[in-house]
Amino acid sequence: QKEVEQDPGPLSVPEGAIVSLNCTYSNSAFQYFMWYRQYSRKGPELLMYTYSSGNKEDGRFTAQVDKSSKYISLFIRDSQPSDSATYLCAIDTSGTYKYIFGTGTRLKVLA
């Protein structure tokens, strides 16, 4: 079993839809949870970072962590064509910077 599982997609949604992206992880020692966005042929860009269970909101983006279920989500409201990218979840134990990434979900928002 992989330490982090993420559906690779692709996921196609119409403009304005709410998008839900998800990852599951196996190790309860993981404490830090990140979401990155990666456009084609670019480096990953940090979107959200959280370390506690619950929701964290930033503009159209909401990160949700459920440590009891080992499940993390990223919600995108009012999705735009410019949101079309690959979304990667990343998980870390404390202070190692040795991130474990999901495989990434390709998202396409159709105008």
Next chain:
Amino acid sequence: KAGVTQTPRYLIKTRGQQVTLSCSPISGHRSVSWYQQTPGQGLQFLFEYFSETQRNKGNFPGRFSGRQFSNSRSEMNVSTLELGDSALYLCASSLLGSETQYFGPGTRLLVL
């Protein structure tokens, strides 16, 4: 503030050669990590340096090595290149005490 920069951006090598990639972190960031990204394996951690010392290492063969200089700039070296080393090599930097890493644009290496 300038982001993480990586040079070169693209590189073509042949099997058996060696290659050196360079990374300049965000000003003030002293931790530098390297990752390999391939379509099949995704993003995989190579190693992390802080204050010129390697603190963490991933599961890659000894052909992959790195170093960090006193100005926090980092280089990674791959010797005896194999076809499977073709990948996007990403560098990320972090501020001491922060859990977040910021990535550069990557160096795309093609091994023929």
